[in-house]
Amino acid sequence: MKILLIEDDENLCETLCFQLEKEHHQVDVCHDGRDGLDLFLQDAHDLVLLDRMLPTMNGLLVLKKAREKNINTPVILLTALGELYDRIEGLDSGADDYIVKPFAYEELSARIRSIGRRNGTYNENQLLTYADISYDNELRELNGPTNSLQLSGREGSLLEVFIQSPGITLRRMAILSRVWGIDAPVEEGNLDTYIHFLRKRLSYVGSRLNIKTIRGIGYMLEET
Amino acid sequence: MKILLIEDDENLCETLCFQLEKEHHQVDVCHDGRDGLDLFLQDAHDLVLLDRMLPTMNGLLVLKKAREKNINTPVILLTALGELYDRIEGLDSGADDYIVKPFAYEELSARIRSIGRRNGTYNENQLLTYADISYDNELRELNGPTNSLQLSGREGSLLEVFIQSPGITLRRMAILSRVWGIDAPVEEGNLDTYIHFLRKRLSYVGSRLNIKTIRGIGYMLEET
DNA sequence: ATACCCATGAAAATATTACTGATAGAGGAT
DNA sequence: ATCCTCTATCAGTAATATTTTCATGGGTAT
Numbered sequence: 001m002k003i004l005l006i007e008d009d010e011n012l013c014e015t016l017c018f019q020l021e022k023e024h025h026q027v028d029v030c031h032d033g034r035d036g037l038d039l040f041l042q043d044a045h046d047l048v049l050l051d052r053m054l055p056t057m058n059g060l061l062v063l064k065k066a067r068e069k070n071i072n073t074p075v076i077l078l079t080a081l082g083e084l085y086d087r088i089e090g091l092d093s094g095a096d097d098y099i100v101k102p103f104a105y106e107e108l109s110a111r112i113r114s115i116g117r118r119n120g121t122y123n124e125n126q127l128l129t130y131a132d133i134s135y136d137n138e139l140r141e142l143n144g145p146t147n148s149l150q151l152s153g154r155e156g157s158l159l160e161v162f163i164q165s166p167g168i169t170l171r172r173m174a175i176l177s178r179v180w181g182i183d184a185p186v187e188e189g190n191l192d193t194y195i196h197f198l199r200k201r202l203s204y205v206g207s208r209l210n211i212k213t214i215r216g217i218g219y220m221l222e223e224t
Numbered sequence: 225m226k227i228l229l230i231e232d233d234e235n236l237c238e239t240l241c242f243q244l245e246k247e248h249h250q251v252d253v254c255h256d257g258r259d260g261l262d263l264f265l266q267d268a269h270d271l272v273l274l275d276r277m278l279p280t281m282n283g284l285l286v287l288k289k290a291r292e293k294n295i296n297t298p299v300i301l302l303t304a305l306g307e308l309y310d311r312i313e314g315l316d317s318g319a320d321d322y323i324v325k326p327f328a329y330e331e332l333s334a335r336i337r338s339i340g341r342r343n344g345t346y347n348e349n350q351l352l353t354y355a356d357i358s359y360d361n362e363l364r365e366l367n368g369p370t371n372s373l374q375l376s377g378r379e380g381s382l383l384e385v386f387i388q389s390p391g392i393t394l395r396r397m398a399i400l401s402r403v404w405g406i407d408a409p410v411e412e413g414n415l416d417t418y419i420h421f422l423r424k425r426l427s428y429v430g431s432r433l434n435i436k437t438i439r440g441i442g443y444m445l446e447e448t
Numbered sequence: 449a450t451a452c453c454c455a456t457g458a459a460a461a462t463a464t465t466a467c468t469g470a471t472a473g474a475g476g477a478t
Numbered sequence: 479a480t481c482c483t484c485t486a487t488c489a490g491t492a493a494t495a496t497t498t499t500c501a502t503g504g505g506t507a508t
Contacts, residue, residue, distance in 0.1 A: 034353055057358060061367055065351060065360070152484055169363050190486060192466060214374065215465065215495065217363055376496055414498060416454060423455095439453070439506070 001116060002044065005029045006036035006062065007051040007078060012101075016049070019105050025112075033057025040066045045073055047115055049108075050095070052079040067094040068168050074115045076108070094168070128163045131223050133207045135159055144205025151201060154179065158194050159201075162211065162221040171218040195219060225249045225340060226268065226402075230260035230286065231275040231302060236325075240273070243329050249336075252406065257281025264290045268401035269297055271339055273332075274319070276303040284317050291318040298339045300332070352387045355447050357431045359383055368429025375425060378403060382418050383425075386435065386445040395442040419443060 003020060007013050008031045020027050028045070030036045033054035040048060040062060052059040063075055077098040096118075097111050128135045134143045140156045142149055151159060157179045161170065172191060179194075180186045199211055212220045227244060231237050232255045244251050252269070254260045257278035264272060264286060272290075276283040287299055301322040321335050352359045358367045364380045366373055375383060381403045385394065396415060403418075404410045423435055436444045 034358075037351070057353060058369070061358070068360075068363070154485070169365070171362065186485095187487060189466090189488075193468085193486080196467065196469095213466070214363075216377075217374070378497070410497095411499070413454090413500085417456085417498080419454095420456065437454070 001025045001046045001112070003027050003112075004036075004039055004045040004048045004073075006031075006033070006040075006048065006054065006059070008032060008054055009051070016105075016108075019109075023109065031055070033059065033062050037062045037065055040071060040073070041069060043071050043073065047112065048073050048075045050075050050077055052077060063094050064168060067165060074118075076111055076115065078103075094165075128160065130163045130166050130221075131207070131209050133163075133202070133205065133209060135163060142201060142205055144202070144207040146206030147204055149201060149204060152197075154194055155197055155201065158198055162198075162219075166221045169214050169218055169220045173218075175218060225270045225336070227251050227336075228260075228263055228269040228272045228297075229253045230255075230257070230264070230272065230278065230283070232256060232278055233275070240329075240332075243333075247333065255279070257283065257286050261286045261289055263406065264297070265293055265295060266401045266406050267295050267297065267395070267398040268406050271336065272297050272299045274299050274301055276301060287319060288317050300335055300339070302327075352384065354387045354390050354445075355431070355433055357387075357426070357429065357433060359387060366425060366429055368426070368431040370430030371428055373425060373428060376421075378418055379421055379425065382422055386422075386443075390445045393438050393442055393444045397442075399442060 003025050005013060005016060005020075005027055007016070007029070010031070013029055013031070017027050017029060028039060030039055031054075034056040036050070036054065037057060039045075050059045050063060054062070059077065059079075063077075066073075074096040075094065077095045078101055079098055080101045096115060099108055099111060126137075128137065132145050135141070135151075135156070136143075137156060137160060140151045140153070142151050142159065158175070161175055161178050172188065176186065176188065176191055177183070180190075195211055195213075202209055202211070208224050209221060210224055212222050214220055227249050229237060229240060229244075229251055231240070231253075234255070237253055237255070241251050241253060252263060254263055255278075258280040260274070260278065261281060263269075274283045274287060278286070283301065283303075287301075290297075290299075298320040299318065301319045302325055303322055304325045320339060323332055323335060350361075352361065356369050359365070359375075359380070360367070361380060361384060364375045364377070366375055366383065382399070385399055385402050396412065400410065400412065400415055401407070404414075419435055419437075426433055426435070432448050433445060434448055436446050438444055
């Protein structure tokens with residue numbers, strides 16, 4: 001597996017590299033946030049091990065920016081802060097797993113194997129869930145706390161886009177091209193309409209999620 | 225990229241403008257040397273395309289005058305004279321590159337890209353980072369050590385100007401023309417207001433950067 | 449001391465952008 | 479063919495952010 005390790009503690013780096021390479025992974029290392037993001041954006045790795053406290057740019061920001069550019073490489077956060085609150089924040093910002101320093105290498109190794117497995121069995125027709133809703137993209141069925149309903153095709157694709165990137169800002173253009181296709185001949189105002197539809201659906205199924213508008217930029221799915 | 229084109233051949237101007245704008249550059253045009261120099265001295269462009277033979281003042285002189293005033297904008301000379309001697313003279317007088325007419329647009333385009341890279345400062349859609357902040361000009365999002373927030377359009381452009389020239393004193397007029405555009409109908413006091421806004425933003429996100437006022441001259445972005 | 453320049457906050461003016469509902473067309477199903 | 483749902487467009491309105499202006503007071507250099 002090709003692994004990108006972004007971590008400023010040189011000792012830890014060396015140890016990890018040694019261990020990872022022993023398990024026949026290929027490791028690229030980098031010691032600060034800005035360079036890390038550059039490498040991350042190359043989208044050339046199967047897994048990113050990301051430290052949280054980094055020079056020049058903090059780890060969570062690196063992750064957030066990468067996710068905003070639609071890089072979906074799995075990420076395991078290495079964090080010195082063991083508090084629950086921080087863990088939640090980390091997962092929300094798009095990490096797939098986290099591990100609290102100091103950790104036994106075996107623990108990390110297990111998680112890497114697990115990511116590998118999860119990745120391998122990825123299938124198209126899964127149930128997408130976030131917070132209090134779930135969406136079956138085969139049946140186009142949206143389930144919330146109080147109700148269920150069927151979405152139309154467009155509504156469905158739109159929801160998929162949001163549910164795959166909760167909590168991050170999506171530009172209108174980005175949404176348009178993902179839902180309608182790149183430079184599809186569609187009036188931009190159409191997006192407004194579908195946002196409107198989707199909001200009604202979300203509120204109908206009793207979800208506490210809502211679509212926040214970032215004026216002049218786009219929208220973001222968030223929990224109230 | 226913001227480009228100033230000083231060239232008297234109207235046909236060429238039109239063609240170039242069309243092409244440059246197709247590549248999403250913003251072009252200001254002017255057809256004679258003296259006016260060209262005025263615009264040049266505004267120091268509001270990322271690149272100047274300068275013809276050598278011009279009415280009212282020849283191109284090399286324009287360039288020389290501008291350099292005397294410490295305007296360091298990169299310049300590409302457009303010249304009809306292909307002789308080696310002239311080339312050398314052109315580069316000596318402060319041009320960064322030259323191109324011999326007639327030229328294929330592709331050739332010019334390549335040199336423009338090269339200037340952009342060499343300069344390094346110009347990023348179409350990238351994360352601008354300096355010290356402890358980073359600014360995403362797509363989402364207009366400013367990230368600092370403790371917080372993130374969205375900037376308005378003007379605030380954003382203003383920050384871009386500063387972050388691209390950290391530690392350098394920027395004259396008020398230079399800032400004005402880069403943020404509001406050359407001779408935009410704007411009261412100068414407006415700049416004060418926006419500096420004020422930006423300072424608040426910087427402190428809100430917890431940055432240690434601040435905007436120092438150079439009395440009577442302008443401002444400078446510096447680390448405390 | 450004084451003249452100039454800048455900082456600051458508030459408020460007015462402006463411009464932009466989004467929401468919403470109505471409407472009409474496209475395409476599928478019966 | 480007819481109904482029906484989905485999709486797209488449009489226009490009027492509402493909401494809000496942004497930009498600008500203005501007035502006041504503080505600071506600085508000569």
